Structures are given as C-alpha cells and as structure tokens.
Amino acid sequence: LKICFAHGGGALPYLQGRVQQAFKYYPSDMQTKTQIEPETFLRNNPNITADTILHNSDALKFALNFYGKESLLLGSDYPFLLGEHCPGELITNTADIEPEVKRKLLAGNALRFFDCC
Numbered sequence: 001l002k003i004c005f006a007h008g009g010g011a012l013p014y015l016q017g018r019v020q021q022a023f024k025y026y027p028s029d030m031q032t033k034t035q036i037e038p039e040t041f042l043r044n045n046p047n048i049t050a051d052t053i054l055h056n057s058d059a060l061k062f063a064l065n066f067y068g069k070e071s072l073l074l075g076s077d078y079p080f081l082l083g084e085h086c087p088g089e090l091i092t093n094t095a096d097i098e099p100e101v102k103r104k105l106l107a108g109n110a111l112r113f114f115d116c117c
Contacts, residue, residue, distance in 0.1 A: 002047045002113060004073060008059060009050040013066040016042060044068035049113055051075025052105060053083060057094040069101045073110045 005012060019038045023030040034041075042048060043066065050067055053075035054060050064072055074091065077083025084090060091097070091105045110116075 003049065004113065005048075005050040006053065006075065007051065008054045008063040008072075009067070012042070012050075013063060016066070042066075044071065046070050046112070049073050049109065052091060053077045055084070055090065057090065060090055060094050061096065064097065064101070064105075069104055070109060070112075072105050073113060074106050 016039060023038050045068075048067070049071045050063060051073050052060060052063070054063060074088055075083070076087045088106050091102055097105075
C-alpha cells in the first residue's frame with residue numbers, strides 16, 4: 001500500500017508525538033494489531049509520502065525532516081488556484097536543501113513512488 005498525503009500531510013507531522021504517546025500509554029487500544037511504533041512506521045517510509053504544497057520554506061524543511069528525503073513529492077494542487085504558480089519554486093528557492101535532495105523532491109521520488117523507473 002502506498003499513501004501520498006496532500007499539503008505536507010496536514011497535521012500528521014505535528015500530531016506524531018501525541019500518537020507515539022498514545023501507543024505507549026494505551027497499549028491495549030493501540031497495540032492490538034501491531035507492535036511497530038508509529039514513529040518507526042511513519043518516518044522515512046518510502047510508501048508513506050506527502051506532497052510539497054506548503055507555501056512556506058520552514059514548513060517544507062519541517063516536512064522534509066519528518067518524512068525524510070525519499071518521501072516528499074512535488075505537488076501542484078492542480079486544478080485549484082492555491083497551488084504554486086511555478087510548480088517546484090518553493091523547493092528550488094528554499095535554502096539549506098542540498099541539490100541532490102531538491103532533485104529527489106522535484107522528480108526522483110515521484111518517479112520511484114509511481115513505479116516509473
């Protein structure tokens with residue numbers, strides 16, 4: 001199963017700590033079907049991705065830290081007007097992201113995620 005969340009995964013990166021706490025303190029509810037901790041499952045999982053429609057460099061870096069460099073995909077928000085007018089501009093203009101990582105975000109991760117290569 002492959003999942004791609006819109007808009008950087010919305011609240012998911014922010015709520016991950018709370019989900020981790022629930023997993024730890026409510027094992028009879030949260031660990032009935034798995035013992036894999038949510039953080040282990042969510043972070044750096046190439047089958048759980050999010051798009052980069054965030055409109056903010058700090059949010060992009062936060063999402064990159066949460067999902068990992070292999071698990072963020074360029075988003076467009078097409079056909080809605082809230083997307084980037086030049087898709088990928090946020091990625092290319094965000095400082096402190098290595099060129100190789102930018103290439104992954106702009107195309108490489110999507111090609112892998114959608115089995116195009």
